[in-house]
Amino acid sequence: DIKDAVLAFFRRKQAEVGSLAGCRVLVTAGPTHEPLDPVRYLANRSSGQQGFAIASALADAGANVLLVSGPVSLSPPAGVKYLVCETAREMYALVMESGQFDVAVCTAAVADWRPAHEAGQKIKKIGEADVAPPLTLVPNPDILAELSTKSAGRPKLVIGFAAETENVIDHAKAKRERKGCDWIVANDVSPHTGVMGGQDNQVVLITSDNVEQWPRMSKADVAKQIVERITVWISEER
Amino acid sequence: DIKDAVLAFFRRKQAEVGSLAGCRVLVTAGPTHEPLDPVRYLANRSSGQQGFAIASALADAGANVLLVSGPVSLSPPAGVKYLVCETAREMYALVMESGQFDVAVCTAAVADWRPAHEAGQKIKKIGEADVAPPLTLVPNPDILAELSTKSAGRPKLVIGFAAETENVIDHAKAKRERKGCDWIVANDVSPHTGVMGGQDNQVVLITSDNVEQWPRMSKADVAKQIVERITVWISEER
Incomplete structure (x- = not known):
């Protein structure tokens, strides 16, 4: 539509x-x-809104943005290169095949595990016994950890997200260490917060030497603040 | 909007x-x-489109329709009473609390199984070992079977749906017997058919004495045909 065309022109x-x-x-x-x-x-309850808002805000700042998304019901932001996928393995492949980046912002709620076997046909109830089929899970590739520990071509700044429901800061600090990323943006996604699928977010920015609690604000404003931080970091880097 | 208001007026x-x-x-x-x-x-790939189309077609024919739906991204049809839920147990409760019906059309893709335990907090990866948590499934209540075998107040006509990926007719015939419903509308939802989430459907109508292969058509047309059949059945019943 017209709004998107204007936005794309501005972003160019x-x-x-x-x-x-x-x-x-x-x-x-x-x-x-x-x-x-x-x-x-x-599946999981990620709506994609925070990630799409960050891609938009990055494009507003003139960045060359590749947005890789799982299944969501959102339209891709104007002026952003957009790739969609379904599974963690597909997302991993798209990310690894997409060349080098200066910055990576990993907001996706990538499934930690997947069923060990994908049945070729619909799994049927077994007779009358109402016996549930065994469901064995295996770990998925870890996109954030792989990006963070790339021996060649690691993004200069890797930002991970942590969706937690308890001990948010402790879990997020541990995640930053474990994955090897530079910053973690952590949020509490307990149902009572309304964050998953909602318009607002309340995040904690965790860096190597700092823990910042941000006030609750719209996901668009969280995105602008994160992009502002990235801009400062990049300008100091250059 | 205006279209919905006109539709609601017509349906009244x-x-x-x-x-x-x-x-x-x-x-x-x-x-x-x-x-x-x-x-x-x-989750499962049901989009809800076929059920919503049937609810619409029923309202067009003047029926007093209650539509009970799981999580979908569709607007409720005009002139239809609409209840939403998330889990099979919630759908079961809504259906069982909603009184008596002359006809039940069970298009919902109710999960056969659910996780035996719903964790109160987000399940964490266990240490560095990448050990997946055990996932035990238990059977959900069977809404179609319960409606079909109600001792008092059974709908006069209970129509079930069967989403299959192989042996469609055999599986659907067996389902009709097992559940105790009157008709089964069966379709092949293999990915190559494009039925799940798509605009079209190709169904087989299975009654106690007949198996009818219908041609591929829009879900709206499948809905009209099914409502036509219900109308004939009701008029013979009255």
């Missing part, structure tokens, strides 16, 4: 003159779906 | 003079989501 200009002009940024977003069979899958 | 008139005026019909639709923890859930 920003790509020449914006504060992040020339900066290649990867954003991952959304959930992944992990099939059990042709009909059933494991 | 039809509720007095339509071929299904005075007929109470239950329609279930969509998938169910079965939580593992506050973030993760088991």
Whole structure:
């Protein structure tokens, strides 16, 4: 539509003159779906909104943005290169095949595990016995950890996200150490917060030497603040 | 909007003079989501479109329609009473609390199984070992079978749906016998058919004495045909 066309025009200009002009940024977003069979899958409640808002804000600052998303019901932001996938393995492949980035912002709620076997046909109830099929899970590739520990071509700044429901800061600090990323943006996604699928977010930014509690604000404002921080970091780096 | 207001007005008139005026019909639709923890859930690819189309077509014929749906991204049809839920157990409770119906059309892709335990907090990866948590499934309540075998107040006509990926007719015939419903509408939902989430459907109508292969058509047309059959059945019954 017209709004998108204007936005895309503005963002093309920003790509020449914006504060992040020339900066290649990867954003991952959304959930992944992990099939059990042709009909059933494991999912999570990520809506993709925070990641899409960050991709938009990055494009506003003139960055060259690749947004890789799992299944969501959102339209891709204007002026952003957009790839969609379903599973963690597909997202991993898209990210690893997409070349080098200056910054990676990994907001996607990548499934930690997937069913060990994807049945080729719909799994049927076994007779009258109502016996449930065994469901064995295996770990998925860890996109954030792989990006963070790349021996060649690691993004200069890797930002992970941590969706927690308890001990948010402790879990997020541990995640930052474990994955090897530079910053973690942590949030409490307990149902009572309304964060998953909602318009607002309340995050904690965790860096190597700091823990910052941000006030509750819209996901668009969280995105602007994160991009502001990235811009400062990049300018100090240059 | 205006279209919905006109439709609702038409349907209110039809509720007095339509071929299904005075007929109470239950329609279930969509998938169910079965939580593992506050973030993760088991899901299936049902979009709810076929069930919503049937609810619409029933309202066009003047039926008094209750549509009970799992999580979908569709707007409820005009002039239809609409209840939403997430899990199979919630859908079961809504259906069982909603009184008596002349006809039940059970299109919902109710999860056969759910995780035995729903964790109160997000399940964490266990240390560095990448050990997946055990996931034990237990059977969900069977809404179609319960409706079909109600000792008192059974709907006069209970129509089940069967989403299969192989041996469609054999599986659907067996399902009709096992559940005790009157008709089964069976379809092949293998990925190559594009039925799950798509606009079209190709169904087989299975009754006690007949197996009818219908041609591929829009889900709206499948809905009209099914409602036509219900109307004929009701008129013979009266």
